[in-house]
Amino acid sequence: MSPDETPGQNSPRRVRVTAPRSQARRASPGYPVAREVAEQSEVGQVFVRSLIRSQLRLAVVVAVGFLLVLLAFPLLLAWVPGIDQATFLGVPFSWLLLGVGVYPLIGLSAWLYVRTASRNEARYLDLVEDE
Template identity: 40%
Template sequence: MSQAGPPERVRVTGPPRRRTPAARTTDIDAETRLGGMYMGSLLREQLRLAIGVLTVLALTVGLLPLLFHLVPRLSTVHILWLPLGWLLLGVAVYPWLLALGWAYVRRAERNEDDFAELVSDVEK
């Protein structure tokens, strides 16, 4: 290296004009205000979804006792040969619960996918 020769070429650069955006997960990890906003929006979405499903449950299954209390005549109603109360509580309620659960899982996973897309590396 002691011999004289052409000096090594040096590339002179300035600070990058365009920053490559970092993944927004770092905002969440660092608990910045921006990260807090991302988290808050996910939490609100999921909670709103959960409360929605539970409200539907309360307004359907949950109202049955009150309905039978206020309209006693309902218990004499038969559909085919099955009393209405038996049909609703013994049979119909189970597919209904499953349908509610299925709708919830679909929406909850979509919320998470949206969130993952939002916070993952924007360059991708």
């Protein structure tokens, strides 16, 4: 090594290797779906129709389930002998069953519908926001 050379002058330059940036925005090769929806193109209409169909399907399933359980109350009264004559604090049990027992069913159906509808909308937004 000559006196005017500094150590490491001929050695290759150090390169720092890191993982790819996870926060970096990916370049979108195509047309963003959100733009398709905003411009109401055919592709955007397909996405919106699929959301509407999934929400309608959910509403029908919850409504039919609610009605089936609601119809089970009169069937229960018809099949269980003596339940018509039973009273609780002077009120016929059948009235309590139909009058008070329906409200938890309504609450459960509403909670199920809102929870699943929110999940459908979140999936739709994830789909639209992915570019």
